[in-house]
Amino acid sequence: GKVNMASLAKKKDVGLLVLAVLATAAAFQRPAEPRRRRGAASLAATRIVGESMVALVTPMEASGAVDYGALRSLVEWHIESGTAALVVLGTTGEASTLSSEERDAVLSEAAKATEGAAVAVVAGTGTIDTKATVAMTKKARDLGADASLVVTPYYVKPTQHGMLAHFSAVADAVDSPVILYNVPGRTGVDLKCETVGELAKHPGIIGIKDATGDNARVRTHRDLCGDDFLLVSGEDSQSLDFVAAGGDGVISVTANVAPADMQRMITLAKTDPPAAKAIDLKLAQLHDKLFCEANPIPVKHALFRLGKIGPAIRLPLTPLSPQCHADIDHALVAAGFDLPPLD
Numbered sequence: 001g002k003v004n005m006a007s008l009a010k011k012k013d014v015g016l017l018v019l020a021v022l023a024t025a026a027a028f029q030r031p032a033e034p035r036r037r038r039g040a041a042s043l044a045a046t047r048i049v050g051e052s053m054v055a056l057v058t059p060m061e062a063s064g065a066v067d068y069g070a071l072r073s074l075v076e077w078h079i080e081s082g083t084a085a086l087v088v089l090g091t092t093g094e095a096s097t098l099s100s101e102e103r104d105a106v107l108s109e110a111a112k113a114t115e116g117a118a119v120a121v122v123a124g125t126g127t128i129d130t131k132a133t134v135a136m137t138k139k140a141r142d143l144g145a146d147a148s149l150v151v152t153p154y155y156v157k158p159t160q161h162g163m164l165a166h167f168s169a170v171a172d173a174v175d176s177p178v179i180l181y182n183v184p185g186r187t188g189v190d191l192k193c194e195t196v197g198e199l200a201k202h203p204g205i206i207g208i209k210d211a212t213g214d215n216a217r218v219r220t221h222r223d224l225c226g227d228d229f230l231l232v233s234g235e236d237s238q239s240l241d242f243v244a245a246g247g248d249g250v251i252s253v254t255a256n257v258a259p260a261d262m263q264r265m266i267t268l269a270k271t272d273p274p275a276a277k278a279i280d281l282k283l284a285q286l287h288d289k290l291f292c293e294a295n296p297i298p299v300k301h302a303l304f305r306l307g308k309i310g311p312a313i314r315l316p317l318t319p320l321s322p323q324c325h326a327d328i329d330h331a332l333v334a335a336g337f338d339l340p341p342l343d
Contacts (some may be wrong), residue, residue, distance in 0.1 A: 008314055037067045048120050048147055048177065050230055050248030051084035052263040054255035055092035057296050057303060058106060060312035066102050070309045074256075075113040077308070081259035086110050087149060087251050089140075091186070092296045095124055097314040104143060104191035111144025126181060130166050134173040147177040149209060149251075154187035155323065160195045164238050168191050171204035178204055181233060183211035193217055197224030210242075218245040237287040240280045243269040253295055254286050257302050258335050285331035292324045303324035335343055 056078075059070035079085060088110050089095040089103055098106065110121050123140035124147040127133045137148045150170055152163055171178045179201060182191040190212065199205050207230025210217055215238055221231055232249045233242035239250035243266055255262040261279050268276035280287075290298045297313060301320040304311040305328065311319055320328065329339055 002237050017340070022124075048122070048230060049084050049178075050207075050266075052082075052231055052255050052259070052266045053085035053087050053120075053122065053232060053249060053251045054083050054112070054259060054262075055087045055090050055253050057252050057256055057300055057309065058088075058093040058095075058098065059303075059309035060314065061310060062247060062312055064312060066098070066106060067312075068105065071106065071109055072113050074308060075110055078255075078259050079114065079117045079119055082263040083119055083149060083255060083259045084249065084263065085122055085146075086114065087122045087124065089120065090124035090149065090251075092253055092256070092299065093124070094296065094314055094317070097317075103154075104139065107140060107143045109333045112237055120146040122147045122149050122179065124151070124181075126153070126154050128153040130169050133166075133170050137174045137176070137178070139175040141174060145176065147179055147206065148174070148180045149181050151181040151183065152189050152191050154189070157189045160192055161252055163189070163191055164195055164198055167199050167205065168202060171202045176204075177206040179206060179232075180208040181211070181231065181234070182208060183227060185211070193220045193224060196221055200225035200229050205231065206230050207248075211235055213238060215242050215245050218242055218247050222246050236290070240265060240269055240276055244273065253290050254283055254297050256299050257286060257290070257306065257332070258283055261335070283335055285334045289324075289327045289331040292327055293320060298324065298328055301325070302332060305329065305332060306337060307340075 024246070054320065059067040059074065063069045075086065088106055093265065095103065107123050114121055121144060123145040125133060125136040125140050127136065133150060137150065140148050150167065153166060158166065167178070167180060180196065184190040196208055208221065209232050211234025213235050218231060231247040232238040232251050233247055234251055236250065236252050236254040239252065243249065249266050252262050261283055265276050265279040289303065292298050294317065297317055297320050300309065300313050301311065303309045312317060325342065334341055
């Protein structure tokens with residue numbers, strides 16, 4: 001007989017509906033795909049462990065030239081003191097005042113001096129331009145950096161979507177680990193926890209330096225990013241509480257001056273909190289007074305007082321104001337240092 005087209009159409013619709021129902025049921029029965037994570041192996045493949053990571057100063061001669069001899073001596077001191085990582089070419093290292101040739105030389109010296117040592121080298125490579133950040137991050141890898149610290153683009157105030165795209169582009173372009181850096185007080189923009197959670201899914205992004213001063217973010221970041229995502233504080237005075245809340249360490253200005261104590265404090269934070277607190281109290285004045293003027297002005301003066309480097313600093317920064325000298329001396333004495341008298 002004749003083919004009933006309306007009947008066939010109805011049967012086809014019913015068949016499609018049945019297939020859709022079956023597919024939906026299968027989706028509910030299928031175990032959820034785990035969130036992609038980098039896994040312990042990739043982080044362990046670097047020398048990055050958290051703990052006390054020093055935001056290293058760049059020593060300079062009276063002429064203003066980089067003092068590479070003093071730099072090597074500082075690196076040797078940090079190796080002997082147990083510092084977990086050297087973070088070079090950051091704000092504390094006056095990277096914005098260094099030429100590209102000086103940047104390369106500082107990083108090369110640090111990498112060379114740490115060969116065979118249990119200390120990592122992290123290079124600051126963040127700029128406001130994504131292409132430039134990619135180029136600097138690749139160069140840092142080639143010169144021996146174990147990872148790069150990439151700050152949020154400053155001054156231009158990108159959106160969260162813009163920062164997600166920026167950091168993803170950098171991590172896509174390089175084959176070395178990237179550590180995010182959020183410091184709203186200097187950059188004018190805040191990398192929100194939810195954005196960090198999205199970026200943590202990228203296997204090349206292994207952690208974040210959080211200098212917001214909000215330790216409540218530690219638990220939020222841990223929940224969003226997983227146990228194998230490196231969480232380090234950027235605030236010396238809050239670093240002990242940061243680790244107690246679940247963080248992994250600190251990128252420290254104080255560690256320039258008291259490297260052994262900072263490393264002991266952070267490593268004891270979870271195993272012997274009272275001992276860690278005692279060290280933190282000993283260093284409390286340093287945590288405070290090393291920021292009596294813009295970093296790294298006070299810490300370079302403190303290292304000068306310890307005889308570790310010369311007093312030079314590059315414009316637009318200027319040497320520590322005389323009225324702050326006594327505060328730095330008192331903080332150093334409280335931390336256990338014997339000082340020569342002031343001239």
